[in-house]
Amino acid sequence: xxxxxxxxxxxxxxxxxxxxxxxxxxxxxxxxxxxxxxxxxxxxxxxxxxxxxxxxxxxxxxxxxxxxxxxxxxxxxxxxxxxxxxxxxxxxxxxxxxxxxxxxxxxxxxxxxxxxxxxxxxxxxxxxxxxxxxxxxxxxxxxxxxxxxxxxxxxxxxxxxxxxxxxxxxxxxxxxxxxxxxxxxxxxxxxxxxxxxxxxxxxxxxxxxxxxxxxxxxxxxxxxxxxxxxxxxxxxxxxxxxxxxxxxxxxxxxxxxxxxxxxx
Amino acid sequence: xxxxxxxxxxxxxxxxxxxxxxxxxxxxxxxxxxxxxxxxxxxxxxxxxxxxxxxxxxxxxxxxxxxxxxxxxxxxxxxxxxxxxxxxxxxxxxxxxxxxxxxxxxxxxxxxxxxxxxxxxxxxxxxxxxxxxxxxxxxxxxxxxxxxxxxxxxxxxxxxxxxxxxxxxxxxxxxxxxxxxxxxxxxxxxxxxxxxxxxxxxxxxxxxxxxxxxxxxxxxxxxxxxxxxxxxxxxxxxxxxxxxxxxxxxxxxxxxx
Numbered sequence: 059x060x061x062x063x064x065x066x067x068x069x070x071x072x073x074x075x076x077x078x079x080x081x082x083x084x085x086x087x088x089x090x091x092x093x094x095x096x097x098x099x100x101x102x103x104x105x106x107x108x109x110x111x112x113x114x115x116x117x118x119x120x121x122x123x124x125x126x127x128x129x130x131x132x133x134x135x136x137x138x139x140x141x142x143x144x145x146x147x148x149x150x151x152x153x154x155x156x157x158x159x160x161x162x163x164x165x166x167x168x169x170x171x172x173x174x175x176x177x178x179x180x181x182x183x184x185x186x187x188x189x190x191x192x193x194x195x196x197x198x199x200x201x202x203x204x205x206x207x208x209x210x211x212x213x214x215x216x217x218x219x220x221x222x223x224x225x226x227x228x229x230x231x232x233x234x235x236x237x238x239x240x241x242x243x244x245x246x247x248x249x250x251x252x253x254x255x256x257x258x259x260x261x262x263x264x265x266x267x268x269x270x271x272x273x274x275x276x277x278x279x280x281x282x283x284x285x286x287x288x289x290x291x292x293x294x295x296x297x298x299x300x301x302x303x304x305x306x307x308x309x310x311x312x313x314x315x316x317x318x319x320x321x322x
Numbered sequence: 323x324x325x326x327x328x329x330x331x332x333x334x335x336x337x338x339x340x341x342x343x344x345x346x347x348x349x350x351x352x353x354x355x356x357x358x359x360x361x362x363x364x365x366x367x368x369x370x371x372x373x374x375x376x377x378x379x380x381x382x383x384x385x386x387x388x389x390x391x392x393x394x395x396x397x398x399x400x401x402x403x404x405x406x407x408x409x410x411x412x413x414x415x416x417x418x419x420x421x422x423x424x425x426x427x428x429x430x431x432x433x434x435x436x437x438x439x440x441x442x443x444x445x446x447x448x449x450x451x452x453x454x455x456x457x458x459x460x461x462x463x464x465x466x467x468x469x470x471x472x473x474x475x476x477x478x479x480x481x482x483x484x485x486x487x488x489x490x491x492x493x494x495x496x497x498x499x500x501x502x503x504x505x506x507x508x509x510x511x512x513x514x515x516x517x518x519x520x521x522x523x524x525x526x527x528x529x530x531x532x533x534x535x536x537x538x539x540x541x542x543x544x545x546x547x548x549x550x551x552x553x554x555x556x557x558x559x560x561x562x563x564x565x566x567x568x569x570x571x572x573x574x575x576x577x578x579x
Contacts, residue, residue, distance in 0.1 A: 119450050143456060151454040157447040175456025177358075220455070 068131065070095045070228060070260045071116065076125035077284075078111055085111045086122070087284030098254060098261040100275035100292070102268075102306060104315065107281050109264035110154075113230050116262075117149060118142045129228070147175070150226035150259075152250075154233045156217030158205035164216050165191065165201035171224045190219040193256075194249050211242040215249065222253050229254060231263035235270040247273040268307050271295075280306065282315065346538050353460040354469055363466035371432045371467075371533070372474030376481065378431055379424045383482040386419050387411060387489025395498050407500070408508035411490035416517040420483045421475075422569055425528030428475065429561040433536040436467055437557035440540025441550035449541070464541070467533045475529030476522040483521065520576040527572060528565050535561040 069092040076089040085108040093099045103109050114120040116127055118134055127134040129145055137145060150171075158167050166173075168190055169183035178186075191201055194215040205213060214234065221229055234250060235243035247270050254261045254274075265271055271278060272292060279289035280303050288300040295307060305313030394410045440463055443449050452459045487509060494500040536557045543553035 114450070117450075117454060119453055143458070146454060147456050149454055151451070153447045153451055155446060157451040159443075159448055159451070170457070171455035174462065220451075224456075 068095070069093055069128075070097070070130065071262070072126075072128040073112075073116070074126045074128075076112070076115060076127065077123045078108070078115060078120065079123055084284055086115070086125075088125070089281070089284070089286055091279055091286055091289070093260055093262055095260055096258060098251075098263070098274060098276045100263045100265065100271050100278050101281050101286075102264075102266060102271060102278060103281035104266065104306070108284060109281055110232060112281065113151070113232060113262070113264060117146060117151065117230070147224075148227045149230065150221035150224065150228070151230040152214070152217045152221045152232065152234055154236060156205075156213040158208075158213060158216055158220070160205050162205075163201070164196075164203050164205060164208070167205065167216060168201075168219045168223050170220065176224065187219070187223060190223050191216070193222075193253065194219045195245075211238055211246065214238065214242075214246050218246070218249055218253065222257060222259075225257055226259060228260045228262070229257075231261065231265075231274070233265050233267070234263065234274075235265065235267045240269070243267065243270055244273070250274050266306075268309075342542075343538060346541070347534055350460055350464045350468055350534065350537065353458065353465045358461070360462065360466055363462070364469050367466045367470035368474045370435075371428065371470050371529070372478050375424075375428050375431055375478060378427050379478055379482050380485050382423050382427050383415070383420065383486040384489040384492075386423060387415060387486035387491075388493045390414055390419070390486075391490040391493040391498065395494075404498070405508070407490070407494055407498075408505050409512040411494075412487055412509045412513045413517055415486035415490070416483050416513065416521045417573070418521075418569070420486055421479050421521045421524035421528060422565065424475065424479045424482045424525065425532065425565045425569075426562055428478070428529070429532045429535075429558055429565060432471075433532045433557045433561045434554045436533060436536025437540040437543070437554045438550055440537055441543035441553040444541060444543050445546055445549060459541070464537045467537055468530060471529035471533030472526050473529075475525040475532075479521060479525035480518075483518065516576065520572065523576075524569060524572050527568055531564045531568065532561045535564065 071091075071093040073089055073091040076086050077084075078086040089112060091099070091101075101109050101112065111120060115122045116129070116134065118137060122135055125135065129148065132145065134142070134145055158164075159170065162170070165184055165187045168187035169178075169180070172178040172183040172186060173180055188198060188201055191197070196212065196215055196219070200208070200212065200216075205216065208216065231250060234246055238246060250261075250263075251274055261274070263274055272295070275292045277289065278292050278295050279286045280300070281287075282302055288298055288303045290298060295303065298304065301314050305315050390411050391407055394407050395404060398404050398406055398410075440449075443463070449459050449463075452462060491502070491505055491509075494505055495502050539553040539557040539560070543549045
C-alpha cells in the first residue's frame with residue numbers, strides 16, 4: 059500500500075501482511091506499512107481498531123499469526139531470546155498511562171533501562187536521568203518523588219524521559235495526549251517533536267486525537283477493520299478523498315464507519 | 323454425545339493450564355540460574371517473604387504446639403501414655419505441622435501479595451514497559467521471588483519448629499505438670515535428623531510453589547482490577563492445594579518403606 063519514497067529508499071520498519079486474531083476476533087487482517095528512517099508516522103483509528111496490538115506486535119510483545127515485520131531489514135517475527143532483546147534495544151516506548159514503576163522513585167524509573175538493561179553505574183545513570191528529566195521540563199525535586207505523587211501530565215513527561223533515556227533509534231507513542239487537558243496535550247506534543255528531532259529518531263505514534271496528530275506527525279495512516287485503508291502526508295489529510303478518513307477527522311457519527319451501538 | 327463434551331473440554335482446559343504452567347516454571351527456573359542475577363532484589367524479597375512473615379508464622383506455630391500438647395494429653399491419658407507427649411509434639415511439628423502451616427500462612431500472605439503486585443504491573447503495562455527497557459520480567463520480577471521463596475521458607479520453618487515445640491513445652495510444663503528437664507530430654511532424644519530435614523525439604527518446595535503460583539497468576543492476569551482480584555484468589559487457592567498435594571508425595575518419598 060505504501061511504496062518506499064525516493065527520499066527513504068530503505069524503510070526503518072517494513073510491515074507486510076501482518077495478521078493477528080484473538081480467538082475468532084480478527085484484530086489485524088493484513089497490515090502493510092512502511093516507516094522511513096527519521097520519519098514520524100502516525101496511525102489513527104477508532105478505539106479497539108488494533109492500533110495498540112500493532113505496536114505490541116512490532117515490539118515482539120505479541121506474536122502475530124502471520125506476516126512479516128522487518129526492522130532495519132531484519133525479520134522480527136519469530137525472533138526470541140537474546141536476538142529479540144537485541145532488536146528491542148533499538149526501541150523506546152511511551153505507554154498510554156506512562157506505565158511507570160510505582161515501586162521506584164522518578165529518577166530510577168528514567169534510569170531503569172540504563173541500569174538494568176545496559177548495566178550502567180547508578181551514579182552515572184542518575185546524572186543522565188536528571189539530564190533527561192530536565193529535557194522534559196522537570197527539576198531535581200521531582201526526581202525524588204514517587205510516581206504516585208505525580209499528576210497525569212507529569213507522569214507522561216516522566217514516561218517520555220524514560221523512553222528517550224537510552225537514545226533509542228525508534229520511539230513508539232501510545233496515545234500520548236489521551237487524558238490530558240488541551241494545553242498539557244500541546245506541551246507533550248511539543249516535547250515529543252523536540253525529543254524525536256533531537257535524537258534523530260524514527261517515531262511511530264497511535265492516537266485518535268486529531269489535534270495531536272497534526273502536530274507530531276509527517277505522515278498519517280488510517281487503520282480500519284484490520285487494514286491500512288489510507289496513508290498520506292499529514293498536510294493532505296483534510297483532502298484525502300477517502301470517506302473513512304474524512305469521517306474520522308471530522309468526528310462525525312454519520313458516514314461509512316458504523317459504530318456498533320445497540321439501542322436500549 | 324453432549325454429556326461428554328463438557329468433560330472433554332474441562333480436561334483439555336486442564337491440560338492447557340498444566341502445560342502453560344510447566345513452560346512458565348521452566349522459563350523461570352532457567353532465569354534463576356542464568357546471569358545476570360540481582361542480589362539486591364533477592365535480598366528485598368527475602369525480607370518480604372521471610373522476615374515480615376515471622377509474626378504470623380510464629381503465632382501459628384506456638385498455638386499449634388500448645389493445642390497439640392493439650393489434645394494429645396486428653397487422648398493419651400486414657401491409655402496412661404502421657405509421657406509420649408513430647409515425642410508426639412516434636413514429630414508432628416517438624417514433619418508436618420511446621421512446614422504445612424507455615425506454607426499455608428505464607429501462601430495467604432506472600433502468594434497473594436506477589437500475585438496482586440505482578441498482576442497490577444501487568445494490567446498497567448508495567449510488564450510490557452520492562453520488556454521495552456531491555457529487562458526480562460522473568461529475570462527482574464519472577465526469579466528473585468522464586469529464589470527468595472526457596473531459600474527463606476526453610477529458615478522460617480526451622481524457627482516455626484522451635485517455637486512450636488516451645489508451645490508444647492509451655493502447656494506441658496505449666497498446665498499439665500510435666501518436669502521441664504524430662505520434657506526437653508525426651509524431645510531431644512526422640513527427634514531424628516530425618517524428621518527435621520524432611521520438614522525443611524518440604525518448606526523449600528512450598529516456598530517455590532507459593533512464589534511460583536503468585537508470579538504465574540499475576541503474570542497472566544488481565545482485565546483491570548477484577549482480573550487482579552481473580553489472580554490473587556487463584557494464587558492463594560492453587561498454592562494451598564498444591565502444598566497439601568506435594569506434602570503427601572514428599573512424605574511418601576521420605577518415609578514410605
